[in-house]
Amino acid sequence: MPSMPQEIVVLALGVALLFFHISLQAILATMELGRAWNASARDERIQVKGLYAGRAERALKNYLETFTALIALSLALAVLNKTGGIATTGAWIWLLARLVYIPLYLMGIPYIRSAVWVVAALGLFLMFIALFM
Secondary structure (H helix, E strand, C coil), X not given: CCCCCHHHHHHHHHHHHHHHHHHHHHHHHHHHHCHHHHHCCCCCCCCCCCHHHHHHHHHHHHHHXXXXXXXXXXXXXXXXXXXXXXXXXXXXXHHHHHXXXXXXXXXXXXXXXXXXXXXXXXXXXXXXXHHCC
């Protein structure tokens, strides 16, 4: 099997992290709202009120905001054959920062969490720069 660009590996791992986020949010929401709510069509818009379920929901939404950029950048870099170097570095920085972000958000740690978000954004910026190199 031919090797694939590291940016695509990070993209695949990002999909795995997406499913982790979704599962974490679903488990915490179900613990709060019950199995009947989870199995329902959720016609009534019930918001989670618990600390961790709410944080997990917001962390997932935050993840989706940057994940779309990772998808676009990873695919563009692969199609244009501009992978490697700072693109790879940026992709791995993004993934590692997003991994660190989850427990920081769940624990409600301010400032450091925001700094880690900035680091992840910096990773995306490196990938963006690589498109034009």
